[in-house]
Amino acid sequence: MQTIAVVSEHASPLAALGGVDSGGQNLYVAHVARGLAHLGHRVDIYTRLDNPGLPAQLDWYDNVRIIHVPAGPAIALPKESLLPHMKAFGQYMQNYVRDHGIDYDVIHANFFMSAMAALPLARMSGTPLAVTFHALGKVRRMHQSQNDHFSDHRFAIEEEIVRHADCIIAECPQDRQDLIDLYEADPRHIKMVPCGYDPDELAPMDKQKARQVLGWDPSAYYILQLGRMVPRKGIDTVIRALSRLRDVHKIDARLCVVGGNLSDVNLADIDEYERLSAIAVEMQVDRWVNFAGSRARHELSRYYGASDVFVTTPWYEPFGITPLEAMACERPVIGSNTGGIKYTIVDGKTGFLVPPRNPDATAEKLAILAQAPELAQTMGRAGARRAQRMFTWQQVSMQLSGIFQELGSQAAMPYGYARSLDAPAIH
Known part of the structure; x- marks a missing residue:
């Protein structure tokens, strides 16, 4: 050795x-x-x-x-x-x-x-x-x-x-x-x-049990975005997509954003949080967006498990670990067609790829999954198999x-x- x-x-x-x-x-x-x-x-x-x-x-x-x-x-x-x-x-x-x-x-x-x-x-x-x-x-x-x-x-x-x-x-x-x-x-x-990803840390769990612990609505459609709170992560795209999903597709959707130190110690995160909050207000979805802040590693599986779909829409991502984590938790993933994301996600099989900075395309794919839960489950299971086979x-x-x-x-x-x-x- x-x-x-x-x-x-x-x-x-x-x-x-x-x-x-x-x-x-x-x-x-x-x-x-x-x-x-x-x-x-x-x-x-x-x-x-x-x-x-x-x-x-x-x-x-x-x-x-x-x-x-x-x-x-x-x-x-x-x-x-x-x-x-x-x-x-x-x-x-x-x-x-x-x-x-x-x-x-x-x-x-x-x-x-x-x-x-x-x-x-x-x-x-x-x-x-x-x-x-x-x-x-x-x-x-x-x-x-x-x-x-x-x-x-x-x-x-x-x-x-x-x-x-x-x-x-x-x-x-x-x-x-x-x-x-x-x-x-x-x-x-x-x-x-x-x-x-670590299979001992991230694995499928019962959605309703996870929602009960987090205090989430058991019947609403939940979108999860998880990662650092920096502009290139494209969280604003997900917020705008949420607005279209609710207004155009009439889906009772919520967005949970996990990540970012939302204390006054980290001014960069606070600046981005304020920018995103203003966009949520502008798009009239602020009541449906929850900024959960940073969470410990052992809590992440619960957030993945409680969500219906994971969305990550950066305009630049060298690799991106969070799509793997969501796949490991049997969640379909909608991700930008960029960098490593277009390698980890198999478009149409484990989720969907969308152009970066395109809220309309993101909302359309979200609507497909929201209206076809069996398809979402099939994609989630396929993603878990791919993650287990290639990405531990x-x-x-x-x-x-x-x-x-x-x-x-x-x-x-x-x-x-x-x-x-x-x-x-x-x-």
Whole structure:
């Protein structure tokens, strides 16, 4: 078995999900690390120290420890402001490995800044480097230019990483194609491994029992939207679709929005909440929209189970874990025809794909499912079978383990599959 360094500079597995900079990557890192440990590997997770009360090192799980890297002030910072601290992050990793005599078989970097920080260590030690980007700068800029606060320097860093990483882990076919088309990635160095869900955490449950616990109307048609409260998630599209569903299709529908820290501590979430609330008032559906705020992981299965349908309509989504979770709970999913969502959902089989920012199309598909409950149940069951067959964290970890062991077998070769060791450093 291997000793693996997992690098996740801004997304700690300890972070609470649902904040501005915590979400799918935190979940991915946590489950992948535990999954690899279950397979017998030893895993060190390097993540930035963002709280002075955290220990320098934490034995978090059997064969998994978290190493908190002092890089920048020990406070929570938006990821867009972390780039100047990545040199210190990388230097700390090099010193830590040297001082503790650690010989990693593989380094798995998550996000471009993690790869930037890990690349010098990989070069110094001759350790194979695998990279999961989770989001690509050029794709992000295309879809949300006004809200992209990373500098253009990100593009050059990502291009350098693509050239010199031993393996790039694409999360879906669109991710793979974007790497090839926008970054000239060598297809031979790309492996595709999706995100996943935990069957022990998310499973079907009785709808009426779940509604009773949540205090939901037992006879109304409930739409669930779950995720971070940021504009690109397209929650406004779901609110407008709700209005059309009630006014045009005459369906007694309600919308529950789970996610977002709705306290005055998180101003970004409050701003988005106020924007969405104003849209609900404008569309005259505010009494039918419930902003439930962030919920603990163990509560999510109840929300999925109580709903009739799950809707996620972002205009940009590199992968998207929530559709998998809804499918695992036997709920049909209506999702934007974008990114990883168009891979996880089988249109017409496990749910429907709709164009982003299209409330009319979303409402039409919602009406179909509301008026045909047997179809919705069939789609829900088909989604659960697909999720169980392709998208559990156990399967994800097994696929990554196979890739990492293959990379480890190449360790005797010059770094980067005989790519130049004189390649320019990333600054």
